[in-house]
Amino acid sequence: MDLNLKNKFAVITGGSKGIGFAVAKGLAAEGVNVALIARGENRLKESASMIREEYNVKALEVSADLTKKEDIEKAFAKIKDFSDRIDILINNAGTGTNENIIDADDEKWNYFWNLHVMAVVRLSRLVVPVMKENGGGVILNTSSICAKQPLDYEPIYNTTKAALTMLSKGMANEFIEDNIRVNSINPGLIQTEDWVNTAKDLTKDTDKSYQDYLDNIAEENTPIKRFATPEELADFYVYMCSDKASYCVGSSYYVDGGWLKTTI
Template identity: 55%
Template sequence: MDLGLKGKLAVITGGSVGIGLAVAEGLAAEGASVLITARGQERVHAEAARIGATWGVEAHGVAADVATAQGCAKIVTAAAQLGGAHILINNAGTGSNETIAEADDAKWQYYWDLHVMAAVRLARGLVPQMKIHNWGAIIHNASICAVQPLWYEPIYNTTKAALMMFSKTLANEVVGDNIRVNTINPGLVLTPDWIKTAKQLAGEDGYEAHLQGVADEAGGMKRFATPEELANFFVFLCSDRASYSTGSTYFVDGGWLRTV
């Protein structure tokens, strides 16, 4: 199936590892050019070079912190120099661990900048580029926690819920410009962060059993998705095969969500 993505420029934040890297690889496999961003300069450039060599596409890496205005501006400038973005994957983010009573203002502000303001700033900078192309696709990687919160990460829950609302609002604003905006709310995805945390909690010999316990508690399919499984859905939503989809939120969670 030709997804019509050949030659499109895709900007993927948090693109050097985990879900973001899998999405970048999936888009490159469809012939899209990719601009991946992450804070670590050595890794982001190495992964961009590997993607370009593997799939024979134009691939670039930009070291930037999307939690800052300067980092977002650097990404916007890089995309413009490459002819302008067609696709934006707002993926950069991380979980939190706190109580509302104990978390200070600085922690709330950091996650707000990372999960919400990054999306706002990149939309302001990249939507005009998409308008020039008269074609665009924006996908926000939020979380099942946006609607089904986990007790130990109130800041993550709150900022991901705000990202979901921003996505809907942006979709309404640009629907007349042939730019589609959607949200994906993943469930359990086996990223390096999950494995690292599991090893810290249960050790090298016990981490797999720990992860299975997490999956069993979630219910549904009782397993983690691979980053590639989630990336397949991202790639489809970017394509013209999803041409009537905008302003929507999709749960890719293996049946974890407990409501309809």
């Protein structure tokens, strides 16, 4: 299937590893040039270099802390110097939390609000006018199954991802008049480095391997009985970036192996 994405330009936050990097590779395989935004400079350079060498596309690495407005503005300026067009924006930067509501301080709430919600607002303010100049575009926001089906140990993550899902709906309604399609992707169990590192920590000095721990989580929670790879999820993002998904506007797509316990 020809997705007609060749020579388009995508900006991907959290693009140096995990879901973001898998999406970057998936788009690059279709001939899309990419800008990867992340914090860790060494990993970022390695990821961009790999994409350039393996897929023969342009790849820009941009180091930024997306919780900071000034970093977002500097990142955008660097991207604009690199490309006069932006066709795709993947707002993917984020991470899980671990707290309870009573003890979590304002600073922690504000940090994740800025990371999961305001980073999307701030970057979209900058990118949308560029998309309008070029006749439209696609914005995909990485939310989570936790936006609808929360996990008890991360109330801040649950809340900010629920807000992001609602923000995506508002963006979709506002931007579609300029031919900019916005949707949120709500993943379930995706075996990223963060999951693996957590599992290794929790199984250290036990007789259980980290993979056993992950397998048990999947067995208990998902009808499909396994985690997805980032690449499996990325295939859906790539499709949603294409004209094949031209009627997909303002929806939340749960890619979760059946973990979500309701359809309503």
